Amino acid sequence: MCGIVGYIGERKAQDILLKGLKRLEYRGYDSAGVAVLNRHKISIVKRQGKLSVLSTELSGRPLAGTLGIGHTRWATHGAPSHKNAHPHRDCKGKIAVVHNGIIENYLELKKNLKKKGHKFLSETDTEILSHLVEEHYKGNLEEAVRRTVKMVKGSYAIAVIHEDEPYRIVGARCDSPLIVGLGKGENFLASDVPAILDYTHDVIYLDNHDIVTLTRGGVSVKDLSGRNMRKSPSRIKWDISQAEKAGYKHFMLKEIFEQGDVLRNMLEERIDKGRVVFNELEIPSKVFRSLKNIMIVACGTAYHAGLTGKYIIEECARIPCHVDTSSEFRYRDPVLDKNTLVVIVSQSGETADSLAALREAKRRGCKTLGICNVLGSSIAREADGVIYTHAGPEIAVASTKAYTAQLAIFYLIAIYLASLRKALTASGITSLIKEFGKCALLMNELLGEYKSEYNALAAYAQEFKRYYHAKHNKSYFLYLARNINYPNALEGALKLKEISYISAEGYPAGEMKHGPIALIDENPWVVCIATQAKTHDKMLSNMQEIKARGGIVIAMVTEGDKEIMHHNVNYVIEIPPVRELFSPLLTVIPLQLLAYYVALEFGYDIDQPRNLAKSVTVE
Numbered sequence: 193m194c195g196i197v198g199y200i201g202e203r204k205a206q207d208i209l210l211k212g213l214k215r216l217e218y219r220g221y222d223s224a225g226v227a228v229l230n231r232h233k234i235s236i237v238k239r240q241g242k243l244s245v246l247s248t249e250l251s252g253r254p255l256a257g258t259l260g261i262g263h264t265r266w267a268t269h270g271a272p273s274h275k276n277a278h279p280h281r282d283c284k285g286k287i288a289v290v291h292n293g294i295i296e297n298y299l300e301l302k303k304n305l306k307k308k309g310h311k312f313l314s315e316t317d318t319e320i321l322s323h324l325v326e327e328h329y330k331g332n333l334e335e336a337v338r339r340t341v342k343m344v345k346g347s348y349a350i351a352v353i354h355e356d357e358p359y360r361i362v363g364a365r366c367d368s369p370l371i372v373g374l375g376k377g378e379n380f381l382a383s384d385v386p387a388i389l390d391y392t393h394d395v396i397y398l399d400n401h402d403i404v405t406l407t408r409g410g411v412s413v414k415d416l417s418g419r420n421m422r423k424s425p426s427r428i429k430w431d432i433s434q435a436e437k438a439g440y441k442h443f444m445l446k447e448i449f450e451q452g453d454v455l456r457n458m459l460e461e462r463i464d465k466g467r468v469v470f471n472e473l474e475i476p477s478k479v480f481r482s483l484k485n486i487m488i489v490a491c492g493t494a495y496h497a498g499l500t501g502k503y504i505i506e507e508c509a510r511i512p513c514h515v516d517t518s519s520e521f522r523y524r525d526p527v528l529d530k531n532t533l534v535v536i537v538s539q540s541g542e543t544a545d546s547l548a549a550l551r552e553a554k555r556r557g558c559k560t561l562g563i564c565n566v567l568g569s570s571i572a573r574e575a576d577g578v579i580y581t582h583a584g585p586e587i588a589v590a591s592t593k594a595y596t597a598q599l600a601i602f603y604l605i606a607i608y609l610a611s612l613r614k615a616l617t618a619s620g621i622t623s624l625i626k627e628f629g630k631c632a633l634l635m636n637e638l639l640g641e642y643k644s645e646y647n648a649l650a651a652y653a654q655e656f657k658r659y660y661h662a663k664h665n666k667s668y669f670l671y672l673a674r675n676i677n678y679p680n681a682l683e684g685a686l687k688l689k690e691i692s693y694i695s696a697e698g699y700p701a702g703e704m705k706h707g708p709i710a711l712i713d714e715n716p717w718v719v720c721i722a723t724q725a726k727t728h729d730k731m732l733s734n735m736q737e738i739k740a741r742g743g744i745v746i747a748m749v750t751e752g753d754k755e756i757m758h759h760n761v762n763y764v765i766e767i768p769p770v771r772e773l774f775s776p777l778l779t780v781i782p783l784q785l786l787a788y789y790v791a792l793e794f795g796y797d798i799d800q801p802r803n804l805a806k807s808v809t810v811e
């Protein structure tokens with residue numbers, strides 16, 4: 193949510209800022225701006241709209257200077273507009289600030305600043321920061337920033353520059369990510385690693401309440417009392433090519449097609465001599481032996497992975513699991529104790545509600561485990577233990593490969609727990625590991641079917657668009673499934689609504705008769721996941737009921753399912769045969785692709801859907 197870049201060195205700051213912002217655009221894209229300092233003068237250019245609008249503007253009148261800060265915005269306070277775009281200035285125009293987060297006490301601070309004569313130009317909470325720095329500035333920018341952040345409540349990652357100190361950038365963070373990139377004769381500040389990977393792989397992950405000062409020659413980090421903090425740099429192992437489209441039309445498509453490799457790499461990394469290994473996990477095995485229940489907490493797609501995780505863990509390890517959305521968990525009074533393991537699932541590791549839920553669980557004395565994709569993220573660092581999904585950078589706003597990686601981690605956790613607690617026999621464990629390995633191959637096989645641009649799902653999407661217009665835009669999607677595939681019904685619906693803005697709901701199919709069937713007429717397209725033998729007949733009955741009321745049915749079945757032929761469904765999607773427990777890893781693939789092709793048909797911006805941002809770092 194909002195991307196920040198800062199650069200100080202010998203190169204043209206504008207180019208580095210724009211390139212960095214491009215890589216952070218997934219964090220917000222309703223306006224963008226840069227401030228470049230040259231010869232004691234800060235020039236700011238900002239524009240409403242995507243980064244391309246700003247880039248076009250700057251290509252016509254480039255800013256000279258080798259020090260600057262930039263921002264791409266996801267609006268919280270104040271509509272997306274030119275005046276609310278960052279950077280923001282102080283009254284004298286000597287200071288520029290970019291900010292990610294929310295300053296919760298900004299109204300009170302603004303009132304006091306106004307009393308002192310400060311004039312505000314925007315509706316943002318951010319603008320109070322530039323005025324507070326101005327108020328506190330007595331010839332030392334770092335000190336002014338320290339005094340400023342001591343006054344604010346809320347979350348922030350900021351970068352600040354001052355015309356009187358044209359040799360430094362000062363940054364600070366609290367509950368919004370900020371990293372430093374270490375170069376030679378140049379240094380970088382950014383919200384996330386992809387922004388700086390073209391220049392350096394050495395980064396410092398800043399902690400809450402750190403104040404960082406970057407000059408060309410060095411970086412110093414201090415705490416809020418001005419004490420020097422020692423920070424060890426981390427080396428980023430992945431390459432910038434992983435954050436590029438590699439010939440695909442969209443990041444989302446690329447990330448969907450990467451899922452087979454994600455699974456294969458996970459197998460190579462996590463299975464050793466027939467055992468599951470979590471090398472980075474710092475929680476002792478005796479904790480897992482003695483735990484009595486598991487509480488899984490997450491948001492959005494990660495929550496759906498958690499819902500599936502419950503089925504997997506309960507079936508394999510026989511430990512009771514509960515699942516909650518982070519935003520609900522943090523405000524209720526859950527029954528937890530020291531024998532509860534709270535598992536926080538988060539691709540970004542920065543989602544504000546999930547981070548707050550983690551802290552709440554720790555406060556209540558539970559052991560906490562993060563399942564994260566982004567290395568060094570807040571949840572990964574604050575949880576008692578972390579298991580990384582290692583899915584590589586996920587750039588498209590709609591999550592795909594991180595989801596299957598989260599599912600895969602749940603299979604591994606379940607096998608790990610089952611083996612530690614002897615919930616399954618040795619041969620039971622071996623057969624699960626074997627089946628999991630098979631899934632990686634089957635996933636690649638399934639993805640192979642959709643490699644061509646003109647595949648069955650693309651054709652269904654075209655049909656849907658025609659139908660949608662014929663029905664005067666009243667068509668929409670329902671997703672039905674039972675049991676372990678029910679969370680995938682929710683996920684399929686979420687993917688579709690996120691990127692195609694078409695109404696979509698997921699239901700457990702057995703619930704249809706308790707209300708939702710009233711919706712069925714000739715308008716909805718209903719995707720029915722009927723791959724599981726256990727509930728196959730029940731799903732066929734659901735399909736009949738929908739067809740009888742005029743609905744369009746897309747049936748997802750296992751290859752070789754002959755019965756489906758007798759049910760007069762409109763479209764069929766087949767997945768390779770796999771043990772039921774593992775079917776969610778495969779059934780989600782066509783759902784992701786269907787959402788993709790529908791959005792493509794309607795011509796929407798797939799990687800950057802409206803109103804969304806990749807990393808939700810505000811409540």
Ligand code: F6R
Nearest residue numbers: 492493494538539540543590591
């Ligand atoms: C959906 C999507 C969101 C995220 C949710 C949690 O495609 O991307 O629903 O899953 O915002 O984000 P993380 O996993 O970063 O905590």
